[in-house]
Amino acid sequence: MSVSTDGHTVKRYDQQLGDLRSLVLEMGGLVEDQIQRAVQALQDEDLGTAREVIARDHVVNGFDVRADEEVVNLLALRQPVGSDLRLILSMAKTVTDLERIGDEAQKIARMVTHIFDGSSAPNQKLLRDVAGMAKLAANMLHGALDALARMDVDRAIEIACGDEELDTEFQSALRRLVTFMMEDPRTIGHAIDVLFMIKALERIGDHAKNIAEYVVYLVKGKDVRHVSIESLSAAGKG
Amino acid sequence: MSVSTDGHTVKRYDQQLGDLRSLVLEMGGLVEDQIQRAVQALQDEDLGTAREVIARDHVVNGFDVRADEEVVNLLALRQPVGSDLRLILSMAKTVTDLERIGDEAQKIARMVTHIFDGSSAPNQKLLRDVAGMAKLAANMLHGALDALARMDVDRAIEIACGDEELDTEFQSALRRLVTFMMEDPRTIGHAIDVLFMIKALERIGDHAKNIAEYVVYLVKGKDVRHVSIESLSAAGKG
Known part of the structure; x- marks a missing residue:
């Protein structure tokens, strides 16, 4: 809560906090859509959609700048402490991660334009791991945003622990790509594009x-950012 | 400056701000050292140093947590506005980037242990671009920290614009790696390790x-984060 005891000020402050949260969740929705479209563009060999994703990254960046301004305004005008201060700083950090997720979606879209722009289409075998990894990554993001919207710490811990599964998938997919490249060196160019997508x-x-x-x-x-998964699970029970 | 007019409070506040700056710059120095050692380990085929770099990432993470606590304390206790608020938020963001640079240095060290752990040493041709790119990246980081220490906006703009050179080097190095892989598919495994290093x-x-x-x-x-290099150079003159 605001340190002010003036009812009107408290209400406006709560509204501003709510607006920031809404802005962050809206940005999250946009970024989710960017990932989904980039991967759909790959599956449909749809260069138009891929180019739309690339072009729309500036909208993501616009959210980043707006949210940052809101954070500075809230801190300067409301001078929050305690849990409100933590909430605002967490929103600021979330925005930074969402902006970088947007960059990664844009990279995937760029690889789609690259992989279908050459003379020959890529071997479908190369693409087989992308859809599965995309689903895992999109589910993680959706779950993290859901946990943020509901302040659901158990769900958040579940999501954070789920990252290991995605890392394992990445390592397996990478091994398969290397095998394909070795078996058929003509696939190397396309395989590197796919490698950047799964990365x-x-x-x-x-x-x-x-x-x-x-x-x-x-x-x-x-602060659980640099602790092991075991400690993270323990934190949920703590 | 602090909003307080009490001389003692102002002094302590300035000291806390200075302490945060020192902490961030010290963390920057550590991270610079991590990059330098990881790349040296590659050149010297020195697995011991590579493992030290990997182990020392937890020290970088410790700085991250400490700096974040300092930021929360400063915001809660001092309730800064204007340029002081911007300074603190910029320090918080810098810390996040330094922590991620530490992660990248750790990844390079992991690749060093991977590339020299197999039965055969990598072809030296594969490694030829790493040292040059490492020098460019280390110079950029050093310049950015220097610009931060001196609040030198011209130097900062120079550094930000220099990122294009590194991106171009990355694209050239990637093309050369793909060529090596195609010419000699036995190099693919090592080439992928090098690819992750240059990435x-x-x-x-x-x-x-x-x-x-x-x-x-x-x-x-x-806020110049999402503007073109032309606008960035113009900002320096503005």
Whole structure:
């Protein structure tokens, strides 16, 4: 709550906090859509959609700048302490991660334009892991945003722990790509494009994990960013 | 300056601000050292140093947590406005980027242990671009930290604009790696390790650029994160 005891001020402050939260969640929705479209563009060999995703990154960046301004305004005008201060700082960090997720979605879209722009279409075998990893990464982001919207620390911990599954998938997909390249060196060019796509998806998982960790910090007041999964699970029970 | 007019409070506040700055710059020095050692370990085929870099990432993470606590304390206790608020928020963002640069240095060290752990040493040709890119990335980070220490906006703009050179180097190095892989598919495994190293160096450049942009924001009050290089150069003159 605001330190002010003036009812009117408190109400406006709560509204401003709510507006910031809405802005962050709206940005999250946009970024989710960017990932989904970039991966759909790959599946449909749809260069038009891929170019739209690339062009729309500036809208994501616009949210970033607006949210940052809101954060500065709230801190300067309302001078929050305690849990409100933590909430605002967590929102600021979430925005940074969402902006970087937007960059990764844009990279995937760029790889789509690259992979279908050449003379030959890529071997479908190369693409087989992308959809599965994209689903895992998108689910992580959706879950992290859901945990943020509901301040649900158990869900947040579940999401943060889920990052290991995505990392394992990434390592398996990478091994398969290397095998394809060795078996048929003509696939190397396309395989490198796919490698950058799955790397982008793995990073989206890292950012979703960050967002989930901010939720734990918010609710528990514990900074769990650099602790092991075991300690993280323990934090949920603490 | 603090909003307080009490001389003693102002002095302690300035000291706390100075302490935060020192902490951030010390963390920057540590991270610079991590990059330098990781790349040295590659050149010297020195697995021991690589493992030290990996182990020392927890020290970088410790700085991250401490700096974040300092930021929360300063905001809660001192309730800064205007340029002081911007300074503190820029320091918080810088810390996030430094922590991620630390992660990238750790990744390079992991690749060093991976590339020299197999039965055969990598072809030296594969490594030829790493040292040059590492120098560019390290120079960018050093320049960004220097610009931050001196609040030198011209230097910061120079650094931010320098990221294009690193990106171009990355693209050239990537093309050469693909060529090597195609000419000699036995090099694919090692080439992928090198690919992840140069990708990490390219990302270090991105983070250094971010830090340089916070300096511009701090001094000019302009958010230049999502503007073109032309506008960025114009901001320096503005």
